[in-house]
Amino acid sequence: MNSILDDFKIAFRSGNILNQIIIINVVIFVGVGVLGVLLTLVGERSAYFAISNHLMLPSNTDELWRQPWTIITYFFFHKQFFHILWNMLCMYWFGRIISEYIGQNKLLGLYVWGGIGGGVLYLVAYNFLPYFESVVDSSYLLGASAGVIAIVVGAATFYPDYTVHLLLLGPVRLKYIAAAIVLLSFIQSTGSNAGGEIAHLGGALVGYISVRQLQRGNDWSRPIVSFMVWVKSLFKPQPKIKVSYKNTRRSTSSKTSGKSEKKAKSKSAQEEIDAILDKISEKGYDALTKEEKQKLFNASKD
Structure with missing residues (x-):
């Protein structure tokens, strides 16, 4: 156990933001999952649902006012193993491109602003579009997908002709991968995972605008990085x-x-x-x- 904790400490002290984001997501997934099993065994399953609901982003604005922190916590929380596995793999693959060419701080900015942008578009869609008002009473959003897709689209915006080798498909340029993700998310935005697909579109939009602004000299990651530096200073x-x-x-x-x-x-x-x-x-x-x-x-x- 001590060696595992030491590995976590090294990952955080090394300043590798990509690894830090992945570790935070995995730790929350494992921690809440273990807690859910324990609570279920002692007959307190309802307590587990209450904890989960306080981490996910609700579409109901009355509930959102009571737990505004969920606009952040939702994109660090997963319930399904394959959900977090896919998100973290994509985070690792495409996050390395961002880290190498424009820096770790830009990666953090894309992930956080992408998650917030995805959450905002989800809230707007579920509270103002007639389709969702008629078919959904309440909904919850969770998962890192919006932030991850912001990173994918941001990488494609910065370096569109960068070639990625995909299994079964071979070499594919980043701009085509990003375009396919956005198109599929739009097509599925009225399906069973409508909220998640809409959040994908919000993250993609933020990823594109953020990198375009960076190329014009406006770095959106600065307030995020400054806040994180301040938080870290509290514990030193x-x-x-x-x-x-x-x-x-x-x-x-x-x-x-x-x-x-x-x-x-x-x-x-x-x-x-x-x-x-x-x-x-x-x-x-x-x-x-x-x-x-x-x-x-x-x-x-x-």
Whole structure:
């Protein structure tokens, strides 16, 4: 058990956001599943349903007002094994593309905003479209699909001609995979999993717009990353303040010059990255040299 916990700690400390998202989804799935079995065995099945309902996004707005956090928790919660398996596999395959070419932080932004966008479109459809008002009294949304599809469409928007090798189909370009997913979700948006398919469309829309905005210099991931940094800081022990006095002018001047040099280097590196991003916006990723691609990759890990 200690070794498993150590593996989890290493995954989080390594800063690999892709692995962190997958681990959170799996831990919640296993934790709630085990709790459900235990509650059922002791005759408290209703308590399990109550817990599940407080994690899923309800279509009923009165219920939503009582549990607004579900607009976030729903895309970390799964009930079926194959549901989470498929979502996490797609997350891993396509998330690696996002992580490699535009960075881990952009991956987190796409997943969170995609999940929120999918949830919002689901609520709008179930509360304002006549079809759903007539056939559904109440519904619940769960699963990471909207965030995952935001990542798929975001990757296809950024690098449409990237080739993925699919089983039985062979090499397929990302833009065709994304287009097929969106088309199938739209066709099935009045079927048995209508809420999920509508959430897919919301996630796809957010993925497309988010990457287009990124190419114009607007990074939607920044508020998400800033919030996560703030949350992590709450759990870090604050260092004890040490006060020391020095009266050496030489050391002060050397420190000042050292800081100036660091600032100059940092500014120069940022200017290089901005120039590379401008080049991508104008000519596409394929126009970059090998050296520029390496610099962009190294900057994405910072």
